[in-house]
Amino acid sequence: MARILYAVNGEGMGHAVRSKVVIRHLLEKKHKLTIVAGGRAFNFLFKNFRNVYDILCYNIVYRNNRVMNIETAIMNVKKFPEAYRKNFARLKELIEDFRPELVITDFEPFSNIVARRFKIPVIAIDNIFMMHEGKIKIPLRHGHSFLSSSVATKFWMRIKADRHIITTFFYPELKNPRKTALVPPVLREEILNAKPSKGKHIVVYQTSATNKKLIDSINKLDEKFLVYGFDAEKKEGNVTFRKFDERQFIKDLASCRAIIVNGGFTVISEAIYLHKPILSIPVRNQFEQILNAMNVEKLGYGKYCRTVDIHCINEFLRNLPEYEKNLAKYRQEGNKQLFERVDRTIKEILEKSPAKK
Numbered sequence: 001m002a003r004i005l006y007a008v009n010g011e012g013m014g015h016a017v018r019s020k021v022v023i024r025h026l027l028e029k030k031h032k033l034t035i036v037a038g039g040r041a042f043n044f045l046f047k048n049f050r051n052v053y054d055i056l057c058y059n060i061v062y063r064n065n066r067v068m069n070i071e072t073a074i075m076n077v078k079k080f081p082e083a084y085r086k087n088f089a090r091l092k093e094l095i096e097d098f099r100p101e102l103v104i105t106d107f108e109p110f111s112n113i114v115a116r117r118f119k120i121p122v123i124a125i126d127n128i129f130m131m132h133e134g135k136i137k138i139p140l141r142h143g144h145s146f147l148s149s150s151v152a153t154k155f156w157m158r159i160k161a162d163r164h165i166i167t168t169f170f171y172p173e174l175k176n177p178r179k180t181a182l183v184p185p186v187l188r189e190e191i192l193n194a195k196p197s198k199g200k201h202i203v204v205y206q207t208s209a210t211n212k213k214l215i216d217s218i219n220k221l222d223e224k225f226l227v228y229g230f231d232a233e234k235k236e237g238n239v240t241f242r243k244f245d246e247r248q249f250i251k252d253l254a255s256c257r258a259i260i261v262n263g264g265f266t267v268i269s270e271a272i273y274l275h276k277p278i279l280s281i282p283v284r285n286q287f288e289q290i291l292n293a294m295n296v297e298k299l300g301y302g303k304y305c306r307t308v309d310i311h312c313i314n315e316f317l318r319n320l321p322e323y324e325k326n327l328a329k330y331r332q333e334g335n336k337q338l339f340e341r342v343d344r345t346i347k348e349i350l351e352k353s354p355a356k357k
Contacts, residue, residue, distance in 0.1 A: 001030045002350055005091075005100040005120075007111030010039025010055075013244075014266035015106045015126070018167070018186040020048055022104075022125060025339050031346075034098045036091065036111060053094060055087045055110060088114060095120070102349060105159060112159045121349045124161035125342070127265045128288050133164055133180045134172040136291065163345050167265070167338065169272050170295040181345070183338045185269030190246070192334055194254040196274045201226050203252050203259045203276075205267050207283055213308045214260070214281065215239065220310060223317070225260075226252050258302075258320055260313070263289025268296060272330055277323035278302030279316040300326035 006023055009015040016037065023045075026033060035052045037045050046052045087110040095118055103115040107126045115122050130136070164180040174180050204218065206229030218225050218239060225239045228249060232241040242248065253259065259271045263282035271278050278301055280293035293304040302323050305312040 001032065002102055002346060003032045003098060003100045004034075004346075005094065005098065005103045005111060005115075006033050006035045007055075007103065007105045007108035008035070008037035008041045008045065009107040009126075010037055010041040013040055013044065014264055015108075016041035016044040017188055017266055018125075019106045020045065021186045021188050021335060022106075022338070022342060023049060025335070025342065029343065034094055034100065036094070036108070038108075053090065055090055055108075101353060102346065105161070107159070109159060112161070116160065121353060122159075122161045123163045123165065123342075123345055123349065124159055125165045125167070127167045127185075129159070129164055129180075130166050130168060130172070131288060131291065133166060133175055135175060136172055162349060165338070165341055165345060167269070169269055170299065181341050183341050184332045184335075185265070185273070186338055187270065187273055187332070187335055190250045191270050191273060194250055194274060196276070197255045198257060199255040200224055201252065201256050203228070203249075203256045205229055205249075205259065205261045205264075207262045207264055207289075211262075211281075211308070217308050217310045217313060218260075221313065221317075226256070258317070258323075263292045265292055268292055272296075272301055272327065273332055275324065275327040275330065277316070277320050277327065279305065279313065281305045281308055301330075 004026060006019065006026070008019045019037075019041075023033060023035065027049075033049075033051060035045055035049055036055050037052065038055045042052065042054045046054075091111060091114040095114060100120060103111050103120050103122045105111050105122060105124050107124070107128055112122055162179075166180060166182050167185045168182050169185055171182055174182065201224040204214070204225050204227040206214070206227070215227070215230075219237055221238070223238060227239055227241045228244055230241055231243055233243050234241050242252075253270065253276065254274055256276060258277040258279065259267070260279045260281070261267050261271070263280050263286070265288070268278055268280065278296050280289075280296050280302060282289035282293045282304075284307075296302045297304040300323065303312065303316040303319070305316075
């Protein structure tokens with residue numbers, strides 16, 4: 001059994017939700033874990049596990065459903081000196097006390113920096129590094145988004161893992177298959193246990209509460225919408241706003257006709273598993289979300305709209321039967337492939353570690 005420092009990115013909830021599943025598996029395998037996370041991820045994981053420690057994290061600035069790259073860079077440049085000093089001190093103390101044999105990171109940069117300083121091997125488990133490890137064809141119109149996202153990822157995250165385990169619902173050729181493995185998306189137990197049905201409502205899930213145009217558009221449609229992401233509990237005509245509650249959200253997702261999302265990987269993956277048609281309107285300038293949306297449309301699981309457009313929404317709704325037909329072919333055997341890959345990778349890394357020789 002191994003001593004593992006598990007580090008989780010705190011921007012958004014997808015990293016934390018995915019990590020909860022992997023952490024539980026590792027604990028069941030009797031590994032010893034110390035967990036670090038920032039932002040909302042810390043609060044989420046602290047409620048579920050012991051030995052969870054808070055660190056500072058980078059954040060993204062959104063405006064009108066767009067990532068503001070300059071504002072994001074300025075904010076994080078200002079934050080970096082304090083974040084680096086405090087996080088390095090916290091992680092250094094944890095490493096010296098816990099003496100981990102391995103670091104697993106879900107897109108958390110500071111743990112990677114400290115692991116390199118202490119010469120501890122690193123496994124990265126995320127979906128975002130598909131941009132770097134997969135042989136992706138970049139449409140010309142998305143060149144700027146890809147470049148800015150790629151530069152930001154490499155500059156801010158600086159994750160140089162010994163192995164990458166990339167979760168995905170699409171499978172491009174890999175640049176370095178000896179170092180990188182593709183596995184199906186991580187599915188939380190509540191999704192695996194959910195019993196899908198086809199109700200009358202459409203779920204709307206937003207990364208940030210800045211997409212007011214989407215709300216204006218769906219208000220004009222003769223459909224029932226349940227909206228998450230605006231931190232509100234109210235009803236406006238055919239739109240019901242709900243504050244995030246994990247159980248309620250999964251219940252609404254499992255029983256919906258379809259879902260409208262940005263391009264976040266976790267919710268898209270869960271919708272695919274539950275065979276729910278997807279309308280993806282990615283946050284602009286965030287290529288990882290654009291890549292997910294393009295592949296949702298390519299696979300016939302739903303539609304990709306670059307901007308909020310009522311005609312695009314209506315076209316999506318008209319084509320629901322076709323999307324349902326394509327989604328019915330999707331199969332995933334829970335988290336079996338993921339867990340097998342994680343177990344095998346940990347074993348291989350530790351066997352090569354000097355401390356084990």
